[in-house]
Amino acid sequence: MLLKTTPLLLCILNVCLAGDIIEDLEEGECKVYSSCASCLTSESCTWCVTKSRCTRQACGNDNVIYPSGVPALMSGPDFCPRVDGSKPFILKSGRKHILEVMITQIYLYMAFTPWKCKISLNGKEDIVPAVLTANKVYCESMEFVNDSEEPYxxxxxxxMWNYNKAFDGSVPIKVCRCDLALDCTACRNK
Known part of the structure; x- marks a missing residue:
């Protein structure tokens, strides 16, 4: 039995009580996972959808996704909110593009939150507003510029939904400089 005491904190068997806050000393095992699918690889962790976090604790009235081995209605990574079936984007440098990303496992309450796209390109990140329509997210029009000396x-x-909660997965982007990459499909299509 592990007994740890601090002011206003009593810990017995790796569970700490402090008022109405329950802290599991082994919770760190689950906190290292930042995506739903990776969370469910640990048989002792569950994914709280609304909180968008991996935990060993109960999720309260949140939607809970359990590891595959747990006999529950929502168990396994197939229930994780994720990017699904989108083909890689091949874009022409210097043009504005609206990116259309397919997603799956959209829970009703997500639809009423702000949507965003996080675009990572050449070590830089841009976050742009987005709109959800059915199972597709449309990222606001943005100019993609390949200002490197490389053809791609x-x-x-x-x-992302609700400002900063990410769906699992992403879609690759390739931005072509047409003066250096004549074979790029984006350069052939005007």
Whole structure:
């Protein structure tokens, strides 16, 4: 039995009580996971959808996704909110583009929150407003510029809901400089 006491904190068997706050000393195991699918690889962790976090504790009235081995209605990574079926974007440098990202496992309350796209390109991140329509998120029009000396610049686009809660996964982006990459499909299509 592990007994740890601090002012106003009593810990027995790795569970600490402080008023109405319960802190599990082994909770750190779950806190290292930042995505739903990675969280569920640990048999002792669950994913709280609304809180968008991995935990060993109960999620309260939140939607809970359990690891695959748990006999529950929502168990396994197939229930994780995630990017689904979007093809990589091949874009022409110097043009504005609206990115359309397909997602799956959208819970009703998510639809009424702000949506954003996090676009990572060449070590820089831009966050742009987005709109959810059915199972697609449309990222606001943005100019993509490959200002490197390379013919292609690689990146990705991720989807966020409720300001900063991310869906699992992302879609690769490739921005072509047409003066250096004549074979790029984006350069052939005007």
């Amino acid at each position: 610049m690689q990146g990705s686009v991720a989807v």
